[in-house]
Amino acid sequence: MARFSRWSLGLLLASAAGSAAAAADAPATVEQGFVDPASYGATYQATALAGQLQKPAAECYNRLEFSAALLYLQPIADNLEYGTQVTPLPAPSPHWVNQGVDPGLSPAFNVGLRYIVPENGNDVRLSWTHLNADGNDSFTADAQQFAGPPYEIGPDSNLYNVAQGNVEFEYDSVNLEVGHLLTDNSPAQVRVFGGLQYARISEELTGSFASFDGSYLSTNTNSSLFNGVGPRLGMEAGVVKGRFDLLGQIAGSALVGRQENQLDFAAISPDLPGLGITPPNRQSISSPDATRVVPAIDSKLGAGLTIPMQGGSILRIEAGYQAAVYINAISQYAISDVVVPPNVQGIGVFLESAYHLHNNFAVHGPYASASWAY
Template sequence: MKRVTKLALLACVGLSVAAAPRPALADKISERLDALERENAALRARLNRLETSKDTSKETSKETFGETARTARHQPRPADSTSGTVLVPVPRSAGQDSMAADLGYVGARRASAPRFEISGTASFLQPGAGNLEYGTLTNPLPVVTPHWRNQSLKPNFTPSFSFGARYIGDESKDIQLNWTHLRNTATDSFFASPTEMVGPPYLIGPESALYKNGSGSVKTAFDVVNLDAGYTFCADCSFQMRAFGGVSAARISQNLSGLFASPGGDASSGYTVNSLFTGAGPRVGIKGQFGIGDFQFIGEMAGAVLIGSAQSGMDFTTLSPAFGLSSQSISSPNATRVVPSIDGKLASAYTFAPTAYGLFKVEAGYKAAVYFDAVNSYALTQVPTSLTLPPIGIYLATQQHLQSNFTNHGPYVTASWAFY
């Protein structure tokens, strides 16, 4: 009994001791929970502020970018600078239109660095000269009032090409080289009625009575190389003016021939005039262009004075049933000749959006050139009547050495690529 009583007393003492600190422990736990709740509330408030700030920043960035894009579309393209290291694509402007300026907004560092441009041109050019009348159709009846109708060759537009290379030192200074190549052949023929006759312009008397068929041809070869250095004024403006000067070299060749024969071909008379001019000299000009967005409208005019050598000659062939084929010729010594020239063009161009590889541009227009007194020919002014019909040759009394202008004109398309 005493043992049970002792155990009960010990249990009561233990419970009393255990129950004594519970209120203090509960207070400590409550305080800790309150502190954790305050920390959570502070973290939630901070997170809300961060999310609000992020949303506001996005809206501001969108508005700023939109305003910048709208402003850039109506502002001139920024000029070249010497800072920057990467390509920065920005909206195209309506102001810039030169090749240097077009490259200016691709990237600051590359825009200010020297660069190259290559170009190729496909054109349809029509050559011309003042000596293309090759034969005469004669109506001798009535004898007292004959009529003469000269026949002329008309060269057609023919494909030709040009190649160019350009070094752009900066947005204003450049050096360019161009080569244009043209080859053309034109032919024609005419026939006489039984009461008519044909012949060369210098032989339209009784000697050509048997000639009923006439034909002619002209072969033209033209090459010109232009090297010039230019300076573009107001390179970052809508309207630009490029003044340039350099040298030009040209080679102009012409072979004009006519052949006149009887219906059976047993009698004929023909000739060939050979002309060649090769020269070089100074060339100056000016080019203006106005840009509207990605389009440019271009006008260019240049003049040159070429000093070089002129060669000329004339060959004759006569076929006679009685004496066969005979050959004759007229030749002149090479002469130094001064040939002025003028060339110009009107065109429009479109510049495509630049890439990391460069800038592509297409230009289409019409160009023309004239070389004064570049073609040599002969006019036989007095040819006495042959004692033999049909004639066995040409009997020359007087002649004139003539010069004619050489021209070429036609549409063209140029594609150019500027790269770094």
């Protein structure tokens, strides 16, 4: 899974910023005790950082970092078409227009904790990203049209005039990684990392169809859930200019886990009681859970500002844009053929064939984060 808020270069940036400030303010005869950025420290034997108290070198290492981020992410999937608007006339030349749900940006969050080993530039980081998002759409057919699910739009299926679509996403990503900072005291810095990623991706897509008078109603809901864990490798790179920096990140994962899928139907019709069925008439298609391998890739591009604080702690603010994609993480049933109901329309679904499809899932959007190291 992709983790979207990482502050890997924060302490490094503070070291670079402090070095510049100390060099500008200290007398030429005083030696600057700058600690190599790979040590993740901000130690000065002469002039301290602006607003920072001087400490002995042994006490100035920042070992713990807490981070939090506000994200606005748009979830994307390949299966968001829920209904079709049909223009049946002229009879020799009907037309079909599929309709889909397009979720917008939704708020999400990321929280993280990192432990730093200043002596060798290594670190261990744990983070969690969470998103709940939904989207809605609707359309109404005019007097010369009708509406229906994509599998029931033939000349024998003209009961419905009003259609609504809804999708709900739940997305969680947990990353546990070990990193190492590579630096030669130049403005360019690189951090390589590896570890494990856990991802949970849930989607519920519903299409609802009704007649103008509401006496006929049909719904179908496709539910998909994937839980997986696997190795993750990546790299962060940044360029430091004083207390400002530009950074980018890319990482890849291979998640192994279980995938669940079910398609549920419900129909309401005045004809159901006469057939011995109390409305609604409920039907479903399901398959055994299956083990899947889901490749994933995530990336981000951002800019940051490092602020030395009183007592030697470091505050870092970062903002940018991020994206992640999970290949075939969503499962879907696609009905290709249905037959005319044995009695009358609107009492249920009577399929001849169906396909089990797999679709990609992605999230993207801006983020703003803050981290505090002490």
